[in-house]
Amino acid sequence: MSSTRQPRQVILKTAAEIEQMRPAGQMVGETLDELREMVKPGRKLSELDQYVIDKFKRLDVIPTFLGYQGFPHTICASVNEEIVHGFATERQLEDGDILSIDLGATIDGWVGDSARTFAVGSISEEAQRLLDVTRESLMAGISVARIGVRKGDIGAAIQEVIESAGYGVVRGYVGHGVGRDMHEPPSMPNYGRPGSGMTMRRGMVVALEPMATVGDPATAVLDDGWTVVTADGSLSAHFEHTVALREDGPAEILTQA
Numbered sequence: 578m579s580s581t582r583q584p585r586q587v588i589l590k591t592a593a594e595i596e597q598m599r600p601a602g603q604m605v606g607e608t609l610d611e612l613r614e615m616v617k618p619g620r621k622l623s624e625l626d627q628y629v630i631d632k633f634k635r636l637d638v639i640p641t642f643l644g645y646q647g648f649p650h651t652i653c654a655s656v657n658e659e660i661v662h663g664f665a666t667e668r669q670l671e672d673g674d675i676l677s678i679d680l681g682a683t684i685d686g687w688v689g690d691s692a693r694t695f696a697v698g699s700i701s702e703e704a705q706r707l708l709d710v711t712r713e714s715l716m717a718g719i720s721v722a723r724i725g726v727r728k729g730d731i732g733a734a735i736q737e738v739i740e741s742a743g744y745g746v747v748r749g750y751v752g753h754g755v756g757r758d759m760h761e762p763p764s765m766p767n768y769g770r771p772g773s774g775m776t777m778r779r780g781m782v783v784a785l786e787p788m789a790t791v792g793d794p795a796t797a798v799l800d801d802g803w804t805v806v807t808a809d810g811s812l813s814a815h816f817e818h819t820v821a822l823r824e825d826g827p828a829e830i831l832t833q834a
Contacts, residue, residue, distance in 0.1 A: 578641075578642055578645070578648075578653060578661075578662065578679055578681060578690060578759060578760075579661050579662070579679075579750035579751060579752070579753075579786055579788070580750070580751060580752070580753035580760045580764060586762055587754065587762045587763055587775075587778070587781060588754060588756055588761050588762060589778060589779070589780030589781060590756060590780045590781075590782055590821070591780065592823060594687075594756075595780075595782060595821045595823055595831075597685060597687050598687040598688075598689065598755075598756070598782065598819075598821070598831055599831055600684045600685070600687075600689075601638075601682045601683060601684040601685075601687050601688055601689035602689035602691070602819055602830075602831030602832040602833070603689070603831075603832075603833070603834055604636075604638055604682040604684060604689060605680050605681065605682045605689040605690065605691045605819075605832045606689075606691060606832045606833035606834040607834035608629060608632060608680060608682070609678065609680055609691060609693050610834055611628070611632075612625055612628070612629070612652075612678055612680075612695075613693070613695055615628065616670065616676055616678075616695045616696075616697055617670065617697065617698065618669075618670055618671055618672040618674075618697060618698045619669055619670065620669065620670050621666075621667055621668065621669050621670075622654040622656075622663075622664075622665040622666050622667070622668050622670070622676075623665050623666060623667050625652060625654060625665060625678065626650050626651050626652050626654065626665035629651045629652055629680065630643075630651050633651070633682065638682050638683070638684055639682070639683035639684070640681070640682065640683075641681030641682060641683045641688050641689075641690065641759050642679075642680070642681050642759075645759065648662075648803060649664065650664055650665040651665070651680075652665055652678050652679065652680050653665075653677070653678065653679035653680075653692075654666075654676065654677070654678055655676070655677040655678075655679070655804065655805075655813075655815065656668065656670070656674055656675070656676050656677075657674055657675060657812055657813075658806050658807045658810045658811060658812060658813060659677070659804055659805070659806050659813070660677075660747055660750070660788050660790070660796060660805045660806060660807060660813040660815060661677065661679060661692075661750055661788060661805045661815055662679075662803045662804055662805050663677070663803075663804045664801060664803065664804060670697045671697065671698075672697060672698035672699060673697065673698060673699065673700050673701065673704075674697040674698075674700075675694055675695065675696060675697065675700060675704050675707075675708065675812060675814065676694065676695050676697055677692060677693070677694040677695075677813075677814065677815040678692065678693060678694075678695065679691075679692035679815065679817065680692070681759055686757050687756065687757060688755050688756065688757065688758065688759050688819075689755070689819055689831060689832050690755050690759060690784045690817065690819050690832065691784075691817050691818055691819060691832035692786060692815050692816060692817035693816055693817075694708050694711065694712075694814040694815055694816060696708065703791060703812070704812055706742070707744065707789060707791055707812055707813075707814045708814050710738060710739060710742040710744060710789060710814075711739065711744075711787055711788075711789040711814040711815065711816050712814075712816050713738050714734075714735045714736075714738035714739045714767075714787045714789065714816075715735070715785060715786070715787050715816040715817070715818060717734045717735060717737070717738045718731050718732070718734050718735040718767075718785045718787065719785060719818060719820055719827065719828055719830065720734070720827055721734040722777065722783070722785065722820060722822065722827065722828040723777065723822060723825070723826060723827055723828060724777060724778060724779050724822050724824075724825060725776060725777065726776070726777050727771070727772055727773055727774045727775065727776055727777070728763065728765065728766075728769065728773070728774030728775050728776075728777065729769035729770045729771055729772060729773030729774040730769070730771050730772065730774075731765065731769065731777070731785065732765070732766045732767055732768045732769025732774075733768070733769045733770060733771045735767045735768070735785070735787045736767060736768040736769065739767075739787060739789045744789045744790060744791060745789065745790040745791075745792065745793055745794030746767050746768050746787070746788075746789060746790075746794055747767070747788035747789070747790060747794045747796060747813070748766070748767075748768060748794065749796055749805075750788060750796070750805060751764050751765055751766045751767060751786075752764070752765030752766070752767065752783060752784045752785045752786045752817070753765060753783065753784055754781065754782060754783050754784075755782050755783065755784050755819045756782055763775060763781075763783070765783050765784070765785055765786075767785075767786070767787040767788065777822055778822065779822055779823070779824075780822065780823075781821075781822045782819065782820070782821045782822070782831070783819070783820060783822075783828075784817055784818070784819045784820075785817065785818060785820060786815065786816065786817030786818075787815070787816060787817075788813060788814070788815045789813065789814055789815075790807050790811050790812070790813045791811040791812045791813075792807060792809045792810075792811030792812075793807070793808065793809045793811065794807070795807070795808040795809070796808060817832075818830050818831070818832045818833070819831045819832045
């Protein structure tokens with residue numbers, strides 16, 4: 578789940594604490610893998626949400642998003658022009674849609690947070706390219722994220738991949754630190770100037786989550802007070818991983834099965 582906050586103080590984790598975060602991250606990655614197999618034309622968004630509710634209850638996992646500042650669902654389900662924070666309603670998916678699912682899990686007090694955008698049936702070449710570029714931008718940011726680099730270097734790497742493909746970078750919603758709270762310092766914009774911003778430090782755990790648009794990246798919020806959409810109605814994609822800076826070298830992805 579993206580943050581709009583500008584938190585104040587970075588919270589560093591020990592190597593042992595990062596290991597304690599791993600089960601929540603793995604749970605999120607595993608569950609997104611399972612949801613990927615369920616995403617198909619005719620599927621209701623509410624069915625995907627219920628699947629997670631049932632699984633997490635069975636395994637005694639806390640759904641991080643449910644009830645967060647009043648959010649009413651376990652997953653964020655955002656379709657087509659919906660960028661992030663979409664509701665898991667009775668809406669049925671249609672062939673050609675794209676669906677972003679953002680998911681958080683809390684295990685033993687530690688949070689894992691990740692998002693992917695899935696194709697529903699057969700999608701257009703433009704939609705597939707948007708998914709590919711947005712995923713590539715996330716991996717570019719992760720490859721740069723390491724101890725000693727500046728925050729602007731990471732954002733710039735993400736921005737370069739998206740904008741060089743002709744797409745827009747959503748600026749009003751950004752990544753964030755992750756730990757015992759879903760939104761911890763620092764904020765992690767998906768844009769930046771190389772060599773600018775704070776220096777990344779050992780023990781930082783952050784969620785990088787680029788959101789890209791086919792058209793103008795300006796956003797609007799629907800009447801539900803949560804669902805963020807592209808103002809011009811163009812398609813949007815969203816990918817996210819929680820990563821840890823433990824040792825010298827690239828960040829370690831925590832949110833994969």
